[in-house]
Amino acid sequence: MTVLCFDRVHFGYGGRPAIDDLTLSVDAGEGVALLGPNGAGKTTAARLAMALEQPDRGEVTVAGASTRGRQPEDLAAAVGFLFQDPRAQLVERTVQLEVAFGPRALGWEESRVSGAVADVLGQLGLTEVAGSHPYDLPLPTQRLVGLGSVLVAGPRLLLLDEPTAGLDRMGRERVCRVVGQHRAKGTAVVAATHDVGFAIEALDRGILLSEGRVLADGSLAGLLDEAWDIEPPVAMAVSRALGFPPTVNRLADVARAVAALPVEAP
Amino acid sequence: MSVVFEGVSFRYPEARVPALRDVSVSIRPGEVTWVFGDLGAGATTLLLVASGLAPRHTSGVLSGRVTVLGVDPATDPALQGDIAYVTASPEAQLSHVAETVSQEVAFAPANLGWPRERIWNAVGQALERAGVAQLADRHPAELSGGQLQRVVLAAMMALEPRIWILDEPASALDVSGKAMLHVLLREAASSGAVVLVASEDADAMAGVADRMIVLSEGSTILDDAPSTILSGDAVWQVCRGSTTLADLARRAGAIRPASEFCAPYPITVPEAVARWRR
Numbered sequence: 072m073t074v075l076c077f078d079r080v081h082f083g084y085g086g087r088p089a090i091d092d093l094t095l096s097v098d099a100g101e102g103v104a105l106l107g108p109n110g111a112g113k114t115t116a117a118r119l120a121m122a123l124e125q126p127d128r129g130e131v132t133v134a135g136a137s138t139r140g141r142q143p144e145d146l147a148a149a150v151g152f153l154f155q156d157p158r159a160q161l162v163e164r165t166v167q168l169e170v171a172f173g174p175r176a177l178g179w180e181e182s183r184v185s186g187a188v189a190d191v192l193g194q195l196g197l198t199e200v201a202g203s204h205p206y207d208l209p210l211p212t213q214r215l216v217g218l219g220s221v222l223v224a225g226p227r228l229l230l231l232d233e234p235t236a237g238l239d240r241m242g243r244e245r246v247c248r249v250v251g252q253h254r255a256k257g258t259a260v261v262a263a264t265h266d267v268g269f270a271i272e273a274l275d276r277g278i279l280l281s282e283g284r285v286l287a288d289g290s291l292a293g294l295l296d297e298a299w300d301i302e303p304p305v306a307m308a309v310s311r312a313l314g315f316p317p318t319v320n321r322l323a324d325v326a327r328a329v330a331a332l333p334v335e336a337p
Numbered sequence: 338m339s340v341v342f343e344g345v346s347f348r349y350p351e352a353r354v355p356a357l358r359d360v361s362v363s364i365r366p367g368e369v370t371w372v373f374g375d376l377g378a379g380a381t382t383l384l385l386v387a388s389g390l391a392p393r394h395t396s397g398v399l400s401g402r403v404t405v406l407g408v409d410p411a412t413d414p415a416l417q418g419d420i421a422y423v424t425a426s427p428e429a430q431l432s433h434v435a436e437t438v439s440q441e442v443a444f445a446p447a448n449l450g451w452p453r454e455r456i457w458n459a460v461g462q463a464l465e466r467a468g469v470a471q472l473a474d475r476h477p478a479e480l481s482g483g484q485l486q487r488v489v490l491a492a493m494m495a496l497e498p499r500i501w502i503l504d505e506p507a508s509a510l511d512v513s514g515k516a517m518l519h520v521l522l523r524e525a526a527s528s529g530a531v532v533l534v535a536s537e538d539a540d541a542m543a544g545v546a547d548r549m550i551v552l553s554e555g556s557t558i559l560d561d562a563p564s565t566i567l568s569g570d571a572v573w574q575v576c577r578g579s580t581t582l583a584d585l586a587r588r589a590g591a592i593r594p595a596s597e598f599c600a601p602y603p604i605t606v607p608e609a610v611a612r613w614r615r
Contacts, residue, residue, distance in 0.1 A: 084479045108511040109483030110472075155482040155509065156428045207351065210425050210505075211376055211537075233482065236508035237425050239376045239537050240578030265483070265511055268540075268581065302512050305540050305581035305606065312610040322581070326588030329613055334595070 072099045073132075074228050074259040075120055080129035082119060082283075089115045091283035093129075097259045099227065102250065102274035104291055105263040106301060112283040113263035114155065117230045120261070121152040134227050148177055151221030155232040155263075157213040158206070160220070166208070167192070167201040170219045177224055191219045194249050196241070211237035218246065222253055229253060231262040235269045247273040267295060268304040271320050292320045340364040340387050340410075340500065340531055345401035346555075347382055347391060356382040358555040359401070364533050366499075369526045371546035371563065372535045375576050379555040380535040381425070381504055387533060388422040388502045405500060418449045421498035425505040427485035430492075431477050438480070439464065439473045442492045449496075459495040467491035468517055482509040490518065501525050501532045507541065519545045539580045543567055543604055551575060568601035582609050589613075 075097040082090040090112050097103055105113040118124045119131050122138040122145065131138045134149040143152075151173075154160050163169040170191055174184045192198045195215045200208060205216050214234065222229060229250075235243045243266075250260050250273040264270055270277070270291060277291035279299055287294055295303045296317065303311070306325040315328045340363070347357040357379050364370050364387070372380040385391035389410030392399050408415055424430050435441035442463055446456045464470045467487045472480065477488065486509045493501065501522070507515050522545055526532045536542050542549075542563065549566050551559035553575040559566050566572050572579045573587070583602035586609075590598030603609035 085476075087475075087479070109487065109509070109514055110481050114481050156426050158426070158429075207349070209376055209381060233509055237505040237537060239576075240584070242376055265509065300512060306585060308606045309582070309585060309609055309613075312606060313614055322584065323588065326585050327592060329585060330589040330592035330598075332613060333615055 073097070074099050074101075074134055075261065076130075076132040077116070077119070078130045078132070080119060080126045080131055082115060082124060082126050084115075089283050090119065090126075093280075093283060093285065095278060095285060095288065097228075097261060099257045099259055100254050101259050101276055102254050103259070103261045103276045103278055104267075104270035104274045105261060105278055105280060106265075106267075106270070106294070106299075107280035107286070108300075111280040113280055114232055115283070116280065117152065117232055117261065117263055120228070120230055121150055122146050123152075147173065148224065149226055150228045150230065151224070151226040152230045153214070153217050153221050153232060153234055155236070157210070157217035160217050161205040161213060164204055165202050166197055166205055166216050166219075169205055169216055170197075170223050173220055173224050179224075187223050187225075191223045194252070195219050195245055209237075211239070211242060214238065215242060215245070218249070222249065222258075225253070225256065225258070227258060229258050229260045231260065231264075233264055233266070234262055235264065235266045243269055243272075250274070267301060268306070271295070271304045271307060272322065292317060339366055339406075340533065341402075341404045342383075342386075343402040343404075345386060345399065345403055347386055347397055347399050349382075349395065349397040352397075355555050356397075357386065360555070360557055361401075362550065362557055362560065364531055365548075366529050366531045367526055368547035369522050369532045369534060369545055370548045370550065371542045372533065372550050372552060373537070373539065373542070373572075373576070373579075374552035376537075378552040378576075380552055382555075383552065384422070384502050384504050384533060384535055388420050388500075389416070390422065416500075418445070418496055419498055420500040420502065421493040421496050423489055423493055423503040423506050425508060427482065427489045427509070430489050431485070436476060437474050438469060438477055438488050438491075441477050441488055442495050445492060445496050456495075459497065460491075463491040463495035466494055466517070466521070468513065483511055483514060486510055487514055487517070490521065494521065499530050501530055501534075503532075503534045505536055506534065507536070507538065515541060539567060539578070540582075543580055564604050567604055570600045580604070582606070585609070 073096050077093045080093045122141045170188045277294035279287040306322045307320045310319045310325045342360045342362045345360045348355040432444045442460045469487045546563050549563040558575045586598045586602045
């Protein structure tokens with residue numbers, strides 16, 4: 072089932088094209104990495120999908136309905152958007168209230184809200200800071216709070232803009248796990264990212280944008296193998312150098328293959 | 338000429354525990370010093386204190402002594418223009434008065450009262466080096482996060498500071514942007530500047546930094562060459578991770594204990610391949 076569709080979309084800022092005849096579609100449960108150089112149109116594509124911008128020409132369809140004439144809040148039940156600067160979306164006085172904000176705005180019953188909030192805080196390792204003011208937390212932790220607040224209501228489409236920027240290894244692993252859990256429940260995840268290490272762990276399709284157009288669209292590992300001026304993740308580079316099969320790309324898989332290498336004769 | 342911490346502790350208002358505890362360290366000019374630690378270990382606070390921004394702009398209580406080029410970075414006007422600080426969020430760093438990227442990069446030099454010709458020479462060179470010359474006439478609000486990060490770095494270069502302090506400066510940069518940043522850091526250090534970088538990206542910084550300082554719960558735990566720390570086990574006892582290669586070795590070793598998966602861990606992919614291919 073298609074959750075997000077761009078049909079020949081054009082969009083520009085002040086007459087300067089940012090998205091140029093973009094056509095793509097994303098199905099439920101898919102994990103897509105939006106790749107490309109700085110200024111390729113990754114963030115703009117995500118903004119169009121959230122109805123933060125309207126196409127100049129063409130059509131963006133989200134969860135079966137066109138974004139034409141709709142506001143971001145009309146899409147809030149179906150789409151979660153994590154901004155590159157999470158402070159752009161943090162409005163509440165505590166982490167707990169922040170994560171509860173969306174479900175409450177959607178009219179959820181209080182008992183359902185508190186259960187969902189507790190789950191998400193636990194998944195993202197935020198339980199300890201539930202009572203903290205979001206602005207008292209380090210920026211990468213604010214990013215996790217933003218992520219929690221956009222996925223708590225179980226959106227059908229999750230748009231993430233550089234979700235792992237500045238996160239430590241444990242934070243990245245948590246984001247990977249949460250993305251996996253939501254994909255398994257049918258949420259489509261589209262992440263604009265330069266963190267190919269995160270991408271290969273959590274996502275499996277890659278769309279490479281350049282000057283607002285699709286340059287390549289296919290298996291993420293295949294795309295990274297094509298060396299489109301993207302440095303492959305370290306674990307994948309090790310896998311290729313040791314001649315492992317092309318499906319061995321994630322850390323755990325590469326580690327297993329490394330451990331299974333023949334032992335030197337004594 | 339350097340950044341010197343003597344017994345520095347720092348606590349944010351309302352915080353239960355200090356962000357820095359009795360830190361004594363001297364950051365030398367001529368090398369790239371990289372601060373590493375888990376989220377909340379104190380890296381950002383160390384940078385804020387070194388640049389004189391904490392507690393002035395953050396509130397909180399500082400004890401101990403911090404000097405930059407021999408004076409107090411928070412109050413001494415002699416340092417004006419000498420310290421350039423890059424936050425992890427480029428949007429937060431814009432002047433919000435400039436209408437073009439050129440004006441944005443010219444903002445700090447103009448405020449320092451540089452002559453016009455010197456400003457525009459410095460701006461032109463900085464835009465070129467940061468790879469954003471083609472964006473010179475664009476409005477900063479129109480740019481992507483990665484483009485903004487390059488503009489912020491250009492603004493820093495234009496100042497020709499003696500002290501470079503950067504917090505996760507590569508978080509939104511593409512491959513060529515990261516390469517540009519690494520050249521920039523190396524060149525700044527070679528020119529005799531103090532270069533202090535906080536980064537979680539151990540894979541990238543392993544090949545760029547001369548010195549690595551590992552923080553845990555606000556204290557400096559390890560301080561050595563990056564290759565020494567990253568090839569060892571100690572960093573794993575105080576942090577949740579280091580490089581991907583060390584992570585791979587440890588995961589492989591957990592499956593099949595063997596000497597080739599123990600420390601010293603490989604630092605580069607060719608080293609790892611040579612060690613693990615039998």
